[in-house]
Amino acid sequence: MTEPIFIDALGPNGPYRARNRLGVPDVAGNPLLELSLVPKVYVTRAMAALRKAGTMPQEERLAALRAAGELFATGVVDGMSAADYQYTVSRMSGTPLPIVQRAVRAIARSAAGSYDSAQKARPVGAVNDWRDPKAQEGTAVWIRRGDVFAVHAAGNHPGVHSLWLEAVALGFRVAVRPSRREPLTPYRLISALRASGFGDDQIVMLPTDYAAADEILRQADLSMVYGGQEVIDKYAADTTVLPNGPGRSKILVTADSDWRDHIDMIVDSISHEGGTACVNTTAVFVEGDPAPLAEAIAARLSAIPSLPPEDDKAVLTAYSMPAARKIESYLLAKSAGARAHLGGDGVVDELPDGSAVLRPAVHELDDPFAEQANVELAFPCVWVAPWTRDAGPAVFHDTLVLTAVTKDEKLLDTLLADPTIKNLYIGDHPTYWMTPGVPHDAYLGEFLMRTKAVIRD
Amino acid sequence: MSEHILDLPLDARPDPDEFVRAAMEWHFNPETGSAYWLNRAKTLDFDPREDVKGVEGLSLFPNIINELRDVCVEDLIPRGYGAKADVVGVYESGGTTGAPKRVIILRDWWQRIMAWMNAGMDEAGFPRDVNWLVIMPSGPHMAGKMSEQHAVDRGGIRFTVDMDPRWVKKLVAAGKAEEAEAYAEHLIEQARFVLSTQDVGVIITTPPLLERITRHDDLVDLINEKVKGIVWGGAHMDVDTRHLYRTEVFPGVKLRGTYGSTMILGGSRERLGLADEDACIFDPPAPWITFHVIDPDTGRPVDYGERGQVVMNHVTRNMLLPNNLERDLAIRVEPPAGQVGDSVANVSPVARFDDEAVIEGVY
Numbered sequence: 001m002t003e004p005i006f007i008d009a010l011g012p013n014g015p016y017r018a019r020n021r022l023g024v025p026d027v028a029g030n031p032l033l034e035l036s037l038v039p040k041v042y043v044t045r046a047m048a049a050l051r052k053a054g055t056m057p058q059e060e061r062l063a064a065l066r067a068a069g070e071l072f073a074t075g076v077v078d079g080m081s082a083a084d085y086q087y088t089v090s091r092m093s094g095t096p097l098p099i100v101q102r103a104v105r106a107i108a109r110s111a112a113g114s115y116d117s118a119q120k121a122r123p124v125g126a127v128n129d130w131r132d133p134k135a136q137e138g139t140a141v142w143i144r145r146g147d148v149f150a151v152h153a154a155g156n157h158p159g160v161h162s163l164w165l166e167a168v169a170l171g172f173r174v175a176v177r178p179s180r181r182e183p184l185t186p187y188r189l190i191s192a193l194r195a196s197g198f199g200d201d202q203i204v205m206l207p208t209d210y211a212a213a214d215e216i217l218r219q220a221d222l223s224m225v226y227g228g229q230e231v232i233d234k235y236a237a238d239t240t241v242l243p244n245g246p247g248r249s250k251i252l253v254t255a256d257s258d259w260r261d262h263i264d265m266i267v268d269s270i271s272h273e274g275g276t277a278c279v280n281t282t283a284v285f286v287e288g289d290p291a292p293l294a295e296a297i298a299a300r301l302s303a304i305p306s307l308p309p310e311d312d313k314a315v316l317t318a319y320s321m322p323a324a325r326k327i328e329s330y331l332l333a334k335s336a337g338a339r340a341h342l343g344g345d346g347v348v349d350e351l352p353d354g355s356a357v358l359r360p361a362v363h364e365l366d367d368p369f370a371e372q373a374n375v376e377l378a379f380p381c382v383w384v385a386p387w388t389r390d391a392g393p394a395v396f397h398d399t400l401v402l403t404a405v406t407k408d409e410k411l412l413d414t415l416l417a418d419p420t421i422k423n424l425y426i427g428d429h430p431t432y433w434m435t436p437g438v439p440h441d442a443y444l445g446e447f448l449m450r451t452k453a454v455i456r457d
Numbered sequence: 458m459s460e461h462i463l464d465l466p467l468d469a470r471p472d473p474d475e476f477v478r479a480a481m482e483w484h485f486n487p488e489t490g491s492a493y494w495l496n497r498a499k500t501l502d503f504d505p506r507e508d509v510k511g512v513e514g515l516s517l518f519p520n521i522i523n524e525l526r527d528v529c530v531e532d533l534i535p536r537g538y539g540a541k542a543d544v545v546g547v548y549e550s551g552g553t554t555g556a557p558k559r560v561i562i563l564r565d566w567w568q569r570i571m572a573w574m575n576a577g578m579d580e581a582g583f584p585r586d587v588n589w590l591v592i593m594p595s596g597p598h599m600a601g602k603m604s605e606q607h608a609v610d611r612g613g614i615r616f617t618v619d620m621d622p623r624w625v626k627k628l629v630a631a632g633k634a635e636e637a638e639a640y641a642e643h644l645i646e647q648a649r650f651v652l653s654t655q656d657v658g659v660i661i662t663t664p665p666l667l668e669r670i671t672r673h674d675d676l677v678d679l680i681n682e683k684v685k686g687i688v689w690g691g692a693h694m695d696v697d698t699r700h701l702y703r704t705e706v707f708p709g710v711k712l713r714g715t716y717g718s719t720m721i722l723g724g725s726r727e728r729l730g731l732a733d734e735d736a737c738i739f740d741p742p743a744p745w746i747t748f749h750v751i752d753p754d755t756g757r758p759v760d761y762g763e764r765g766q767v768v769m770n771h772v773t774r775n776m777l778l779p780n781n782l783e784r785d786l787a788i789r790v791e792p793p794a795g796q797v798g799d800s801v802a803n804v805s806p807v808a809r810f811d812d813e814a815v816i817e818g819v820y
Contacts, residue, residue, distance in 0.1 A: 041698050
């Protein structure tokens with residue numbers, strides 16, 4: 001491709017091409033697309049337009065959502081075929097093509113099922129409408145906490161764009177600030193939503209530089225942001241912002257179970273999705289000697305081939321060479337004192353086009369409380385640590401997904417009760433397991449909605 | 458008798474090198490120079506009256522701008538003005554980095570720079586005899602004083618608000634974003650009282666405050682109803698923003714930028730006659746005020762059309778402030794025909810999309 005693809009902002013009056021554009025290269029550094037960056041005053045006005053717009057009737061919007069999901073996954077959107085889109089995303093973000101294809105199907109499923117999925121969060125005492133007969137005796141009605149929802153999206157995985165579709169289903173107007181790393185997925189998805197019946201003032205895409213980004217949140221009723229620990233800290237006290245932070249997902253295997261029976265699940269949890277998702281396993285804890293497990297994981301992960309991201313069999317995420325080197329040197333600095341089973345001398349593997357994949361890294365820790373167990377990097381990078389009864393559940397604080405392979409029900413009770421462990425999978429279930437209707441980090445509906453008492457004649 | 462070269466109006470085009478040599482004579486002659494420069498000259502490794510033969514020679518000077526933080530302002534007045542120099546005021550830099558820097562403005566320069574800025578307003582078709590609302594830094598800041606003078610010179614009544622930008626910077630630096638937000642909204646509220654009750658024909662304010670105004674539909678309506686022109690300065694405005702103001706937000710209102718600094722005792726004018734799509738170009742009144750756009754690593758000029766850092770020179774009877782490297786980045790543009798130095802476009806701070814230092818985590 002020689003002509004750059006223009007990714008315009010999608011504003012309340014249609015597409016908007018800014019003079020201020022950011023070149024987004026492919027992983028090899030070749031120009032790929034030009035992203036329009038809108039100024040702050042554009043954001044202000046777009047958000048005001050969302051606020052003034054009405055909400056589409058439910059039946060219409062659910063039909064439009066379903067149609068948009070199909071169009072997004074299979075159709076030609078803004079002149080681009082589904083296959084071209086998937087190829088371009090993998091070249092741009094480095095996400096392996098098979099992962100992009102899976103994510104695309106998942107987004108289409110989410111679009112079709114988002115209302116039903118969102119309804120799972122509705123309290124058992126609440127109904128959706130004051131017209132429900134229950135209101136005659138008095139009931140709770142489930143209502144939106146606002147009208148305008150904003151998302152500062154991530155670019156690590158196309159799948160992040162399936163979640164905010166629930167807000168659309170619930171009747172929010174939505175503003176998405178795309179990631180600079182991969183703005184094509186939200187552009188295509190929102191274009192598809194518009195082509196399927198949503199007005200330009202219902203869902204907007206506002207690419208901005210850092211300075212104007214906060215304006216989107218400021219003008220929204222509720223927001224969801226993706227980021228690292230600093231983002232979590234920044235919005236910790238703000239009840240209108242839902243942060244999606246580090247996953248730091250983990251696996252525990254206690255002495256009553258043999259890790260050898262679960263090695264497929266463990267290895268998969270580390271490398272599935274290219275290791276870039278928050279549900280990928282960052283650390284594996286084993287009651288007993290971690291060395292044989294670390295060795296077994298290393299043996300399995302070392303067999304993964306280094307392939308360009310657009311290859312049908314690609315598993316590893318590709319990065320530009322400078323980005324790959326940066327992550328590698330961070331790993332080398334952080335892994336000081338750990339015993340390397342794989343990747344101890346470096347993980348960067350150059351591809352023929354000058355980009356690179358990060359090959360898996362497996363390090364053994366000697367202390368369950370070693371800080372490395374929470375160092376989450378966006379490639380298959382795992383820390384294998386010993387777990388002891390003394391260390392207990394404390395090492396699993398602030399974990400998105402914990403897979404616990406154990407027969408110890410008392411321990412499971414404790415892990416379930418810990419609110420800082422967001423999801424608990426018991427037995428042979430990989431940390432990346434997800435299905436519509438089961439929450440990813442609590443139901444989004446818990447954040448988007450509230451109940452109101454209604455009684456009527 | 459022709460006027461002395463240093464006393465010409467700013468639309469004159471004196472030979473720039475002859476002009477600079479005359480200024481060197483004035484500032485470094487023991488009879489006429491300021492106490493500050495006469496004393497400072499002793500530590501220079503060159504003799505300005507001998508060695509500075511023109512505009513290029515100004516780069517021999519060290520950047521003395523930080524010395525203006527503690528020098529006694531009387532020492533800045535050239536002795537040639539005599540015992541009773543006509544002082545308009547003492548003005549201070551914003552105070553972003555530590556103690557403020559001070560300059561002293563004398564009547565002869567003030568009148569000439571204001572006359573030149575005024576002529577620019579006429580050329581741009583800004584109305585006379587209308588009232589001005591000044592939402593600019595007040596107190597020791599030159600921007601507020603100049604704006605007020607503008608209003609008066611052009612036959613209007615000026616309305617002002619109190620505005621202390623240093624307090625805002627302090628709040629932001631301390632992470633108190635909410636307090637900074639509250640202060641900014643307080644300024645907007647003060648402006649609303651004036652706009653909703655008084656006749657206002659021109660508003661002069663900063664780009665961030667103008668953006669904040671556009672958050673309030675009632676203020677946008679009031680401006681479109683009453684205001685003929687908006688002058689902005691003191692910060693940067695990108696082309697997209699300007700285009701949106703012109704076409705969508707304030708379609709019937711003239712928009713004009715200024716780019717100046719207290720450290721040049723004035724500013725430059727937005728070039729007229731450019732296409733809507735073009736970036737704002739600012740032309741300084743050379744040779745009194747000159748810009749040079751350089752590569753900060755080498756000190757060499759960047760090519761026309763390339764981005765670099767702005768060096769500013771102020772050379773008048775009033776003061777000599779040579780070779781001051783500003784923090785601003787700008788594109789180097791050819792000056793108007795026959796003018797020395799550079800013009801500048803797309804003045805901006807460095808853009809940032811994300812916090813790139815952070816690499817841990819998957820987002």
